[in-house]
Amino acid sequence: MTVIDRSTKYVERVYSNNKKIYPLLGTKPIPKNVWTRKVIIEKKEFLASNFNEIKKLFFDYEIIHSLGCGSIINIPILNNKKILGTLNVLHKEKYYTKKSVNNIKPFAQLLAPYFIIHQLTMKKK
Numbered sequence: 001m002t003v004i005d006r007s008t009k010y011v012e013r014v015y016s017n018n019k020k021i022y023p024l025l026g027t028k029p030i031p032k033n034v035w036t037r038k039v040i041i042e043k044k045e046f047l048a049s050n051f052n053e054i055k056k057l058f059f060d061y062e063i064i065h066s067l068g069c070g071s072i073i074n075i076p077i078l079n080n081k082k083i084l085g086t087l088n089v090l091h092k093e094k095y096y097t098k099k100s101v102n103n104i105k106p107f108a109q110l111l112a113p114y115f116i117i118h119q120l121t122m123k124k125k
Contacts, residue, residue, distance in 0.1 A: 001077075001111065003085035003118045004030070004040070011085065014118055021063060033057055039074050043083055045101045046074040050093050064090065071096040075108040077115050084115035 002011035009030050016022040030036055035057045039046045048054045051070040055061040064072075070093025077084045087108040089096070 001085065001087055001115075003115050003122065004083060005119070005122045012118075012122060014085075014114075018067065021067070031057075031059070035074070039076050039086060040083055043076045043078060043081070045076070045105060046072070047096060047098065047101050048072045049096055068092060070094070073101055073104060075101070075105055077108060077111050079112045079116060084112060084119060087111060 001013070001015040003014050004011050010027045011030060013022060013024055013026045016024055016026075030040060035046055038044050048057070049071045051061075051065055054064055054070065054072060058064060058072075064070075067090070069090040071091050073087075073089045073096050075087045077087060087104070089104065
């Protein structure tokens, strides 16, 4: 899960199941690419079901591949139509489908209060 700090155009990781490779509170800039347009600007879900799709858009694709991941779902977390961050789930290649996105999407929005609180702490840094 990553929370957006809109003022400085970066995201901060607030959950990781692999803290050695993706540490909590690690930051990265928001890229200017197709993914950003779809997820951050248009506020739509993103699905990459194979590694070739991941390689085109994610700078850390080699790390993703080394972890055995080959499919990704990114769901924008919203509050009053404003994007707060994204829920990011990864698994082996061809694991996720459009049905997976539809199953996860309703639960993702339950994270909004947590993301709002975290954004408040980001502004204090």
